Amino acid sequence: MISRRKFLASSAALAIAPALPTITAAAPVASVEAVKPATTIWVGGHHGEFDWHPFNAPTWRDAVxxxxxxxxxGNDEEIADTMTLTDEELRKELKYAxxxxxxxxxxxxxxxxxxxxxxxxRTGLGSTCDRCGSECYDGDGGRAIGTEVVCEDCLTLTDLLHGDKWDIERxxxxxxEVMVDADCDEGEAFEVLSRGNDMSVITPTIWVKCLAEARAAL
Ligand SMILES: [Zn+2]
Known part of the structure; x- marks a missing residue:
């Protein structure tokens, strides 16, 4: 005779068995989660210089x-010496440099x-414009458009018309302005605008709206 208690225990054991493959299948997902922060990035360089470089380091000291x-x-030995400084001393040393x-x-x-x-x-720092090579910062003219860095001077109407409502307004x-300069001669305005822009982004709606405002401004 098998006791009720024993019976429950054995059926519980049976119930666990089919569940095992699920647990095993879930394991790779868990390990992907663990791998996710694959790098811990620090950036370092000289204040005001565009010589900053990214470093993958677990701690501030390692990044330094x-x-x-x-x-x-310095050479390996000198750097090793510097790294024997306390955090406070090291900060002073960096400030000096x-x-x-x-x-x-x-x-x-x-x-x-x-x-x-x-x-x-995108990290809120600076980089060089991919179109003209000049230095620019996030929030101060520099923007990331796709995988490109574009400075204020290199922004085209095409870039702006793909932007937010403020960009579109701009x-x-x-x-x-171009239309007014052309005395609202549409052919001339079109010619000027098409020099640096993909004209397909200026829709007939935008064209008509701008032309009306330009005429009103003349
Ligand atoms: Zn530029």
């Missing part, structure tokens, strides 16, 4: 060590060698 190596602050290393959370998960200009802009103001 890599930064000193990258920027050639005009350097710093700070966390760039938005770059986490990327490998330093795959970090491009648009990542710097694009319309520029179109109106």
């Amino acid at each position: 060590k890599q930064m000193l190596e990258y920027h050639g602050y 005009g350097m710093d290393a700070e966390r760039a959370h938005k770059m986490d998960g990327l490998r330093p060698d795959e970090i491009r200009g648009h990542h710097w802009i 694009a319309e103001e520029q179109i109106i």
Whole structure:
């Protein structure tokens, strides 16, 4: 005779068995989750210089060590010596050198060698414009358009018309200006605008609206 208690225990054991494959199948998902923050990115360089570089480092001290190596602050031995300083002393030393290393959370998960200009802009930092090479910052003229960094001067009507409502408004103001300069001669305005822009983005609706405003301004 099998007791009720034993019976329950054995049926519970049976019930667990089919569940096992599910648990096993779930395991890779769990490990992917664990792998997700594959990198912890810090950026470091000289204040006001465009020589900052990304470093994958678990701690500030490790990022500083890599930064000193990258920027050639001494040979291995000298850097090892510097790294024996306390955090406070090290901060003073960096201040004296005009350097710093700070966390760039938005770059986490990327490998330093795959970090491009648009990542710097999207992190709220600076980069060089992919169209003209000039330096620009996020929030101060620089923007990331797809995988491209574009400075204020290089922004085209096409870029603006693909932007938000403020950008579209700005694009319309520029179109109106060109139309006014052309005394509302549509052929001339079209010719001027088509020099640096993909005219397909200026829809007939935008054209008519801007032309009406330009005529009113004449
Ligand atoms: Zn530019």
